[in-house]
Amino acid sequence: MAKRGTPNACDDTVSLLPSHRKKAKPSASNPDVCFVGKPIPATEARAKWPHRYHAEKKGSAPNSKQGACENSEVMLALRHYRQAKIDGVLYSLYDDAYVKAEGDKPNYIAKIVEMFETLDKELYFVAQWFYRAEDTVIKNHGELVDKKRVFISDVKDANPLDCIVSKGKIVEVDLTGNKRKIPSCDFYCNMKYTVPYLTFSNLVNETAKIESDASSTISSETGSNGVVNDTNNLANGKNNENNSSDLSEWTLLDLYSGCGAMSTGLCLGASLAGIKLVTRWAVDINPHACKSLKLNHPETQVRNEPAENFLNLIKAWAKLCEEFYLIGSERSDSDPDMDEDGVDNDSGDVKNEDTGNQSDSEDFEVEKLLAVCYGDPNDIKKPGLYFKVRWLGYDSSYDTWEPIEGLSDCKEVLKDFVTKGYKKKLLPLPGDANFICGGPPCQGVSGFNRFRNAEAPLEDKKNGQLIVYMDIIDFLKPKYVLMENVVDILKFSGGYLGRYAIGRLVAMNYQARMGMMAAGSYGLPQFRMRVFLWGARPTEKLPPYPLPTHEVVSRGWVPTEFEEITVAYESKETCQLADALVLEDAISDLPPVSNDESQDERKYGTVARTEFQKYIRLKKNEMVGNLATAQRTPCRMLCDHRPLQLNKDDYDRVCQIPKKKGANFRDLSGVLVKDNKVEWDPSVERVMLDSGKPLVPDYAMKFVHGTSSKPFGRLWWDEIVPTVVTRAEPHNQVILHPAQDRVLTIRENARLQGFPDCYKLCGPIKERYIQVGNAVAVPVALALGYTFGLACQGLCDDNPLKTLPFKYPSCLAQTENDDHSS
Numbered sequence: 058m059a060k061r062g063t064p065n066a067c068d069d070t071v072s073l074l075p076s077h078r079k080k081a082k083p084s085a086s087n088p089d090v091c092f093v094g095k096p097i098p099a100t101e102a103r104a105k106w107p108h109r110y111h112a113e114k115k116g117s118a119p120n121s122k123q124g125a126c127e128n129s130e131v132m133l134a135l136r137h138y139r140q141a142k143i144d145g146v147l148y149s150l151y152d153d154a155y156v157k158a159e160g161d162k163p164n165y166i167a168k169i170v171e172m173f174e175t176l177d178k179e180l181y182f183v184a185q186w187f188y189r190a191e192d193t194v195i196k197n198h199g200e201l202v203d204k205k206r207v208f209i210s211d212v213k214d215a216n217p218l219d220c221i222v223s224k225g226k227i228v229e230v231d232l233t234g235n236k237r238k239i240p241s242c243d244f245y246c247n248m249k250y251t252v253p254y255l256t257f258s259n260l261v262n263e264t265a266k267i268e269s270d271a272s273s274t275i276s277s278e279t280g281s282n283g284v285v286n287d288t289n290n291l292a293n294g295k296n297n298e299n300n301s302s303d304l305s306e307w308t309l310l311d312l313y314s315g316c317g318a319m320s321t322g323l324c325l326g327a328s329l330a331g332i333k334l335v336t337r338w339a340v341d342i343n344p345h346a347c348k349s350l351k352l353n354h355p356e357t358q359v360r361n362e363p364a365e366n367f368l369n370l371i372k373a374w375a376k377l378c379e380e381f382y383l384i385g386s387e388r389s390d391s392d393p394d395m396d397e398d399g400v401d402n403d404s405g406d407v408k409n410e411d412t413g414n415q416s417d418s419e420d421f422e423v424e425k426l427l428a429v430c431y432g433d434p435n436d437i438k439k440p441g442l443y444f445k446v447r448w449l450g451y452d453s454s455y456d457t458w459e460p461i462e463g464l465s466d467c468k469e470v471l472k473d474f475v476t477k478g479y480k481k482k483l484l485p486l487p488g489d490a491n492f493i494c495g496g497p498p499c500q501g502v503s504g505f506n507r508f509r510n511a512e513a514p515l516e517d518k519k520n521g522q523l524i525v526y527m528d529i530i531d532f533l534k535p536k537y538v539l540m541e542n543v544v545d546i547l548k549f550s551g552g553y554l555g556r557y558a559i560g561r562l563v564a565m566n567y568q569a570r571m572g573m574m575a576a577g578s579y580g581l582p583q584f585r586m587r588v589f590l591w592g593a594r595p596t597e598k599l600p601p602y603p604l605p606t607h608e609v610v611s612r613g614w615v616p617t618e619f620e621e622i623t624v625a626y627e628s629k630e631t632c633q634l635a636d637a638l639v640l641e642d643a644i645s646d647l648p649p650v651s652n653d654e655s656q657d658e659r660k661y662g663t664v665a666r667t668e669f670q671k672y673i674r675l676k677k678n679e680m681v682g683n684l685a686t687a688q689r690t691p692c693r694m695l696c697d698h699r700p701l702q703l704n705k706d707d708y709d710r711v712c713q714i715p716k717k718k719g720a721n722f723r724d725l726s727g728v729l730v731k732d733n734k735v736e737w738d739p740s741v742e743r744v745m746l747d748s749g750k751p752l753v754p755d756y757a758m759k760f761v762h763g764t765s766s767k768p769f770g771r772l773w774w775d776e777i778v779p780t781v782v783t784r785a786e787p788h789n790q791v792i793l794h795p796a797q798d799r800v801l802t803i804r805e806n807a808r809l810q811g812f813p814d815c816y817k818l819c820g821p822i823k824e825r826y827i828q829v830g831n832a833v834a835v836p837v838a839l840a841l842g843y844t845f846g847l848a849c850q851g852l853c854d855d856n857p858l859k860t861l862p863f864k865y866p867s868c869l870a871q872t873e874n875d876d877h878s879s
Contacts, residue, residue, distance in 0.1 A: 090180060090219040092138040092172060093147070102137040109134035109173060132181065132215050134173040141172055141182070143221050153225040153243075156184060156216065163189075164222055166207060166244065172218070180218040186210050187227060187246065190560070194255040194571070194618070197553070198560035205239070208250035208257065229260055231595075247595070248568065254622050254857040256570045257563050258599050307334045307849065310485055310533070312364060312495030312526060314339040316349035316818060317357075318810065318832035319494055319541060321677075325835075326842020328681045329863070332849060334492065334842065338485055340367045345820025346828050353677075353816050358483065362432060364497070364525045370431035372532060373442045374475075374484045381472050383479045384486070423467050424449040426474040427456060429484075434458035444474070490533050492845070496541040496833065497526040502549035511550045515557065523554055527561040530592070537600070537845060538567065538592030541833050547573075547588060547619045555619075558590055567592040568599040570857060573615070573623045574841075576811075576834035577777055578605035580669070580865030582638040583809045584612055585780040585834060586623075589841065593848070600848035601859040603840035608634040609777065624858065635864050638669060640795070641774035643808045646670045647698060652708050652799040654699040661695050672866035673808060676815050696817045697825060698804040701785040709746050710754075710769055711787065712798045718773040721766045721791070722757045735763045760789055767791050772801070781806050783830030785823075803829060811835030811865075836865040 096102070103110045108131050141148050148154060148169060155164040167184035174180055187207040191199035207227065228242040239245050248257045307327065311320040320336040327334035339359045341347050347361040360367060378384055427445040434443050435458055443458040464471050482489060501509055501519035510517040515524065530538055546554040555571070562569040569592050576585035593599040602624040611623065626632040646663045665671040672680070703711060714720050723730055727741040735758050737743075744752040757768035770791030772778065782790055785800045792800045801809075803818065806829045813835075818825040840861060847853045 087219050089144050091142055093140045093142050096136040096138055133176050135176050136174050138172045141218055153227040155222040155225050156220050157222050166225055170213060181215045182218050183213050183215050185213045188250050193250050194556055195560040196556050198557050201560040201564040205244050207244045207246050208248050209246055210250050254570050254572050256857055258568050259595055307332055307491045308337045308489060309334055309492045310490040311336050311339040312493060313497050314341045314350055315831050316346045316828040317354055318835050319838045322835040322838025323494060323842035325681050326839035327846040330843050330846025332846040340364055345824040348819035349828055352819060364522060366432045368525060368529050371484055373431060375486050377475045378479050378486060381475055383476060388480050422449040423470050426470060485533055487532060487534050490535045492537040493530055493535045494539040495526060497522040499523055499542060499546055499554055502545040502554060514550050514553045520554060523558060531565055536594050536597050540590040542588050544586050544588055544615060547616055552616060562592040566595060570599055571622050572602040574837055575609055576837050577609035577637055578607055579836040579840050580607055580638060581809060581811055581834055581836055582640050582643050583778045583781060586613055598848040598851055598853060600844045601853055601857050603844050603861050604858050606635060606861055606864040607637050609637045637777055639775050639777060640772055642667045642669050644805045649797055650698060650802060652700060653702050658694045658696045659698060669866055674814050677813055680813060695814060698802050700799045700802045701822050706746055706748050706750050710752060711793060714769055714771050714793060716796055721770040722753055722768045723766055725753050728753055733764055771795060778809055781809050781830050783827045785826045
């Protein structure tokens with residue numbers, strides 16, 4: 058950070074970041090800087106700032122050296138004051154002021170919260186710092202935020218009085234609801250920024266605290282500019298949004314949904330907190346993942362399309378609803394007059410213009426409209442808004458996608474479709490989605506991408522979905538947002554993308570909070586660290602992060618600035634964590650299958666052996682709530698318990714990997730290991746397979762320059778898996794079953810992600826592995842859903858962390874062995 062300095066004093070750094078703060082040196086005596094008026098009465102000062110006086114003991118002289126530095130030791134005070142004069146300007150407690158920065162850098166901004174004279178007769182003030190956007194985690198995305206907007210922090214430190222340059226005018230504003238014009242000021246503030254979990258939060262509590270301090274300390278004679286309230290306090294929650302307490306059902310939009318693991322967990326967790334959260338809409342580009350989600354969540358409107366097309370669609374849909382004067386009219390979750398496709402039986406004429414679907418010389422009569430999309434469904438390089446048309450007198454094989462321009466003579470048909478779609482909430486309009494969750498892919502940060510753009514990550518198309526995700530939030534304006542992503546968004550290019558994400562939320566006036574959570578800490582035998590970013594409208598409570606329930610040792614490197622956002626207890630002594638789950642806990646009850654297993658469904662033929670296995674076998678509607686009174690009918694059939702079939706050569710290699718802990722290709726004949734690096738054993742002739750290829754392939758010997766033990770690695774029962782992967786190939790991963798000659802099955806991977814056994818997947822084998830590997834671990838989403846449920850009811854405080862009252866899965870369900878056998 059820059060040094061603060063004036064011509065007469067303050068030539069050392071006083072940083073805004075606590076970890077970098079250094080002491081500021083007092084100046085020589087300056088007649089233009091002094092306290093004025095009578096000191097605050099001693100009894101009042103000692104009551105208000107006891108830490109300035111507590112070291113004085115009866116019969117002992119105070120140690121003046123203790124007045125040297127606020128940051129290493131508490132500076133002791135001789136007396137406190139309410140006012141000071143600096144270069145002829147009068148300053149009072151709780152005034153805002155500019156504090157000199159180094160060179161041509163902008164002056165720092167602070168609120169004066171204490172004025173005192175040290176035991177060495179030096180004049181000091183305590184600054185409570187305001188941060189500009191670029192001083193926060195947002196950093197190089199400061200341009201996203203209004204330049205006149207600042208954030209008050211809880212960082213306070215003592216500085217020589219003559220560091221103050223001039224008075225400032227910082228007003229507190231309430232930008233919720235109908236935005237009011239910001240009054241004349243130097244800067245305005247409507248949020249607090251705190252370093253723990255990089256949190257931007259409402260000012261309500263801070264305002265009340267400062268006003269309380271001011272009323273108890275500042276006399277009516279002195280006055281103060283203090284904090285100006287531009288509108289009603291945020292605590293009143295008065296705006297044009299629906300009151301959260303009035304919602305009987307919370308609606309969720311799952312973007313980049315995959316097969317729906319994140320929304321599944323969130324809904325389960327919210328129900329534990331007493332909130333009915335329903336995934337009404339889901340969007341993903343993968344057709345197989347969409348089929349899986351729809352199969353398991355028939356109540357959800359699942360759209361298989363790129364997110365950018367979905368954004369254009371909901372914008373166009375909103376315009377149509379406005380055009381037909383539907384906004385504000387009555388709506389219902391289901392319309393008995395609307396068929397499965399959301400269509401009607403009216404008809405009209407459609408002009409056949411440039412669609413290439415019918416003869417150019419004919420007009421055809423429309424029976425009904427079936428669906429709507431934005432894109433290029435006819436693959437004619439004419440993207441736009443299209444409707445799927447059922448032609449009168451033709452069956453479904455003749456259905457075509459027609460551009461809206463071609464429906465100019467079918468206004469009534471179009472109006473009826475839009476009206477029914479509006480009533481059914483076919484697509485979300487602004488305010489419809491109470492909660493948006495999703496993990497926008499940022500493939501441009503992957504270490505496997507050799508062409509990463511570290512200088513301008515957002516110019517890389519592979520990172521563009523982050524912008525689309527935020528644009529959808531900006532348009533739909535949900536009450537809550539939860540974004541998930543890989544830790545690389547904090548590692549790559551100085552955390553550029555992570556900073557952008559939180560900057561966009563704050564720029565949209567969302568409270569925000571960032572944390573990292575390990576799946577293993579919530580009851581899975583898998584480490585899997587991921588970043589989660591909360592967002593909440595100013596009218597809502599910002600959800601805390603659920604604290605871990607299981608003991609898992611952290612792994613992996615994270616940049617220093619983001620080290621402290623790992624969700625964890627401060628010390629082990631303050632918590633009672635359950636033992637970490639291991640592989641055996643999750644999959645030991647699953648029946649053996651061979652490398653060439655082809656059955657998608659089979660009977661268990663076994664009894665659940667652990668609490669995890671008992672729980673994971675339950676049906677979805679039995680996974681929360683009081684199961685003692687529920688009709689328990691656990692899933693009798695096991696689906697997706699089949700592995701990716703290895704080719705003959707790889708299967709032969711796997712069969713020779715010993716069934717012991719830590720086994721891998723290094724245990725094969727002809728391989729020596731020296732100083733953790735492999736080399737060929739010159740005394741052993743190279744073993745060949747029946748195909749003529751070597752038993753030990755060259756790529757295994759060369760992987761990571763011969764230092765990796767991952768190729769053809771076998772997992773073991775007492776281990777925690779690093780992370781479930783999307784590719785089930787053993788060439789550079791440890792994914793072999795401990796006791797069987799194959800890779801882990803789809804279902805075994807799904808167990809490691811916390812999917813219930815009743816959750817069926819669609820698509821080819823490789824696609825199902827991809828769906829599971831890309832998913833958010835269900836128990837992590839469940840824990841987050843629980844804290845969301847508390848927050849939306851106002852049942853949590855401002856603490857960024859929350860202890861869970863349950864441990865997954867033991868306290869979620871009580872079952873018996875004989876209920877889960879077959």
